Amino acid sequence: MKLIRLAVVGASGLVGQTTLEVLQEWQIPLAALRLFASSNSVGRDMEFAGHRIPLEPLDQVPKEADAAIFCTSREVSKLWVPRFRDAGITVIDHSSQYRQDPDVPLVIPEINSHTLVNHKHLISNPNCSASIVLLPLAAIDRAVGLHRIIVDTYQSVSGSGLDAVAELESQLANPGLQPQVYPKQIAHNVFPQVGPFDSSGLCDEERKVVDEIRKILERPQLLVYTTTVRVPVRVGHSAAVTVETARATNRQELEIALLKMPGMVYEREGYRTPREIAGKQEIFVSRLRGEEEGTWFQFWAVGDNLRKGAASNAIQILMELFK
Ligand SMILES: NC(=O)c1ccc[n+]([C@@H]2O[C@H](COP(=O)([O-])OP(=O)(O)OC[C@H]3O[C@@H](n4cnc5c(N)ncnc54)[C@H](OP(=O)(O)O)[C@@H]3O)[C@@H](O)[C@H]2O)c1
Structure with a gap:
C-alpha cells in the first residue's frame, strides 16, 4: 500500500x-x-x-x-x-x-x-444500520435474488455520537433528567424513531436504510420495509431481517451463500448480542430460519456501528x- x-x-x-x-x-x-x-x-x-x-x-x-x-x-x-x-x-x-x-x-x-x-x-x-444488514443481504441476493426485505433495527446510542452516549449515561444515573439529544427518555426505554419524520411517515434513518440498500445492491426497485428503533445499548446495532427471495430455495443453499461472504461470520448455533461484538470488525449473522423449500426466510444480524458501520x-x- x-x-x-x-x-x-x-x-x-x-x-x-x-x-x-x-x-x-x-x-x-x-x-x-x-x-x-x-x-x-x-x-x-x-x-x-x-x-x-x-x-x-x-x-x-x-x-x-x-x-x-x-x-x-x-x-x-x-x-x-x-x-x-x-x-x-x-x-x-x-x-x-x-x-x-x-x-x-x-x-x-x-x-x-x-x-x-x-x-x-x-x-x-454508508449509514451504520444499512451496513449491518447489507453483507448478508448481498450474499442472498447474489445466490437466489431478493424480492422483498423487511428490516427492524435495534440501534445503540453511540450511533448518534458522543452527546447521546452522555445522555444515556446521565439518565441511567438520574432517570428524572429531561432528554436533550433524543425525543424521549432513552434510559430503560426504546422508541421507534431515529431522526425526524417525513411527510410519508418514515423517519430519517428508515429512509436512509431503504435508499442505501437499493443503491449498494444496485436494485433501485427492490421492495424494502423498515422500522428503526433506538435502544439503551452503548455500542452495537442489531437487526431482525425477513426476506422474500426471488426464487424458491432452502436453508442449506442460503447457508452456503452466507458462509462464502467475506466480512461476515455466519453461525449455525446460538446468536450474538451487541455486548459480545463491540470492538469487532465483522458482522455476525445467526438464527437463519424459514420454509423447508420456499421464499420466506429470517435471520438476526449484529455488528459494531463504529467499526464496520x-x-x-x-x-x-x-x-x-x-x-
Ligand atoms: N456514530 C456512528 O455509529 C456513525 C456511524 C456511521 C456514520 N456516522 C456519521 O459520522 C459522523 C460523525 O458521527 P459521530 O458519531 O462521530 O459524531 P460525534 O461523536 O458527535 O463527533 C462529531 C465530530 O465533529 C466535530 N465537529 C463539530 N463541528 C465541527 C466543525 N465546525 N468543524 C470541524 N469539526 C467539527 C466534533 O468536534 P468537537 O469535539 O470539537 O466538537 C467531533 O469531532 C456523522 O455524520 C454521523 O452521522 C456515525
Missing part, C-alpha cells in the same frame, strides 16, 4: 476516535496525519502511535494531504468537502450529505468496490484507493 498523507476531520468524535484506533491496529502506512475538530477542541491533542497530535480548528484546507476522512455532521461536510476536493484531496465522508448523489460511490468494499473506479475524489461511507469500512475504502 502507498504511503498516505491523511487528514481526519472530526477526529475527537466517536467515529473519529475509532478511526484513529483502526489506523493503528491495521498499521496503515501514513506519511503524515493531521487531525481537525471544531474550535471548541483547540488546545486539545490526541494520542496516535505514541505521539501527541494537536486537534486543529477547521479554518483552512490542509496544503499537503492526499486523502481526508470526514467524521462530521452533514452541515460540516456540506461546507468543507467541496473545498477539500477542489484542492485535489480524495475525501471519504461519513455523513449522509452525498450518499444519494449519483456521481458519488456509496461503498461497502466486499459488495461494490467496482464502483470506486470512477470516483471523482469523493466516496460516501463506520470507521473500519472507511479505512477499507482508503486501502482500496491507495493499494
Whole structure:
C-alpha cells in the first residue's frame, strides 16, 4: 500500500476516535496525519502511535494531504468537502450529505468496490444500520435474488455520537433528567424513531436504510420495509431481517451463500448480542430460519456501528484507493 498523507476531520468524535484506533491496529502506512475538530477542541491533542497530535480548528484546507476522512455532521461536510476536493484531496465522508448523489460511490468494499473506479475524489461511507444488514443481504441476493426485505433495527446510542452516549449515561444515573439529544427518555426505554419524520411517515434513518440498500445492491426497485428503533445499548446495532427471495430455495443453499461472504461470520448455533461484538470488525449473522423449500426466510444480524458501520469500512475504502 502507498504511503498516505491523511487528514481526519472530526477526529475527537466517536467515529473519529475509532478511526484513529483502526489506523493503528491495521498499521496503515501514513506519511503524515493531521487531525481537525471544531474550535471548541483547540488546545486539545490526541494520542496516535505514541505521539501527541494537536486537534486543529477547521479554518483552512490542509496544503499537503492526499486523502481526508470526514467524521462530521452533514452541515460540516456540506461546507468543507467541496473545498477539500477542489484542492485535489480524495475525501471519504461519513455523513449522509452525498450518499444519494449519483456521481458519488456509496461503498461497502466486499459488495461494490467496482464502483470506486470512477470516483471523482469523493466516496460516501454508508449509514451504520444499512451496513449491518447489507453483507448478508448481498450474499442472498447474489445466490437466489431478493424480492422483498423487511428490516427492524435495534440501534445503540453511540450511533448518534458522543452527546447521546452522555445522555444515556446521565439518565441511567438520574432517570428524572429531561432528554436533550433524543425525543424521549432513552434510559430503560426504546422508541421507534431515529431522526425526524417525513411527510410519508418514515423517519430519517428508515429512509436512509431503504435508499442505501437499493443503491449498494444496485436494485433501485427492490421492495424494502423498515422500522428503526433506538435502544439503551452503548455500542452495537442489531437487526431482525425477513426476506422474500426471488426464487424458491432452502436453508442449506442460503447457508452456503452466507458462509462464502467475506466480512461476515455466519453461525449455525446460538446468536450474538451487541455486548459480545463491540470492538469487532465483522458482522455476525445467526438464527437463519424459514420454509423447508420456499421464499420466506429470517435471520438476526449484529455488528459494531463504529467499526464496520463506520470507521473500519472507511479505512477499507482508503486501502482500496491507495493499494
Ligand atoms: N456514530 C456512528 O455509529 C456513525 C456511524 C456511521 C456514520 N456516522 C456519521 O459520522 C459522523 C460523525 O458521527 P459521530 O458519531 O462521530 O459524531 P460525534 O461523536 O458527535 O463527533 C462529531 C465530530 O465533529 C466535530 N465537529 C463539530 N463541528 C465541527 C466543525 N465546525 N468543524 C470541524 N469539526 C467539527 C466534533 O468536534 P468537537 O469535539 O470539537 O466538537 C467531533 O469531532 C456523522 O455524520 C454521523 O452521522 C456515525
